[in-house]
Amino acid sequence: MEIINEQLSVLWTYITGPELWTTLITAFLRIIVIIIIAITIVKVTRSLVDKTFTNRTSGPIRISQRREKTLKKLIKNVVAYVVYFMAIVMILGVFNFDVGPLLAGAGVVGLAIGFGAQNLVRDIISGFFIIFEDQFSVGDYVAVSGVEGTVEEIGLRTTQVLSWTGEMHILPNGNVTQVTNYSLHNGLAVVDINIPYESNVADAEKIIDQVAITLPEKYEYIVGVPETIGVQNLDVSHFAIRIIADTLPGFQWAGERVIRKEMQDKLYKSGIEIPAPRLVMYSNEDKEKLFRENRERGL
Template sequence: MSEKLQDLWIYITGPNLWIAIGQSVLKIIVIIILASIVVRVGKNIIDRVFSKKQGPIRISERREETIQKLMKNVLSYVVYFIAFIMVLEALSLPITSLLAGAGVAGLAIGFGAQNLVRDIISGFFIVFEDQFSVGDYVIVAGAEGTVEEIGLRTTKIQSWTGEQNVIPNGNITQVINYSIHNGLAIVDINVPYENDIAAAEAIIEDVVKRLPDKYEEIVNTPVIHGIQALETSHYVIRVIADTLPVYQWFGARVIRKEVKERLYKEGIDIPAPRLVMYSRNEQPTALEIDNNRKERETGNGR
């Protein structure tokens, strides 16, 4: 036993062990530095490829940014995984046995990681089917806001109030994308019955035809669709405007503001609710009695 302890002490204090440890540490440092350099250079190459925008293939800017970020993430995962394998090899660990054991363990874990696999597959379909891209305003899985990032497993959406929603890609089963096509600003304008319909529509038409020149978010001249409803104290005129994507709410606010100011200048106020009350104990006047008598006589004559 004493001889074995003495041999162990000589091996620990001897130069061979520390030279081997130093070589392994140096290899690991070099591997990490090279992996970082490869990732940085690869990301720069990806940025340059997308910045040129040349060739027969043309893709939208929103999808270009999404694919660019996804390629960077995949590059990082692949390079660092290879670096991890090389680090294990530098530590003189049995890579083949570890990979074989990892394959068996991965098969066992795979049955319990079905959601992870589903998220990754869904992420690829989201990108390559162009369901939505970075910068789009969407509603997915109950979250509404702007897409910040689309990863292999999750999608990050920032709501308009500032919260960040992290959603697994497998949970995205339905997408409402407001950034693909132009929006429609639908505005209902209430006008009192005392005002002429044709005159009110003429005033509104004079207002809306100036809006495309004043606001670039409104694409075409808004269209007056006529009387939408007849309410208790007013009628409703509907105006619909074609706007840039995601600007339909802004367009509706602009139309309300401009039309309200013009109607007010033309003497047309916003209609107020009306309530007419009758008293059961109120005595009829002589005029009311005479009118009732004439109505009875007219009815008997018929």
């Protein structure tokens, strides 16, 4: 009993003594300092990234706004992961935890995972080259792996594409083998206007040109005055006049719709109606008369 009392007395002395509380307070303060430093580094780094990645119009380094948005988000995430991981390791060191075997074990486990998860490694490598080569960026309208939509996020492993009907598609980067990017260059709107044969080609083209001049002022995504190419096709009941127009990237379909609307409205008001299929019927008397006339002509 005396031994137990002595041990309890020693324990109580240790708990109430200054040595334990000094150690705990010191460790607590070191942890607080580590957390504050980590948060500060992340915030300062994010601020520096925002100031560094700007859409420069001059200078030796030029970064497009679309690529800037992608790189900024990726770099901020990577820096946050690295800094917080180092902070956790330092906090473990405060408690005299030997982090050497932990790091060595993590390296061995990572190597094993690298050999076993080949698809994961392929996705990460593909994601790196997608960003490095600027194949597409956040905000671009793309067609990739059978999916078409706007790129919402690009990670080192997956890419998120939002279709225009609202579905979010998450694609492994390793499956991105062919990309069609509609946001890199101006689009081309191609429209065929059907005109009935009763109308004159020159009159129809004159009206079309009058409408085309007004379109860039009314629609900001139409770049320059649309060009009338001429008669593109001859059909049974009409001929087609082709019009082409440069548009902002990704707006070629919107350009086609407004061109059809504006042209149809003006042509109809000018007396040029929409062509319709025609059916010619002959009675027996008209048929016999036509045969006699053809025989007389030697046809």
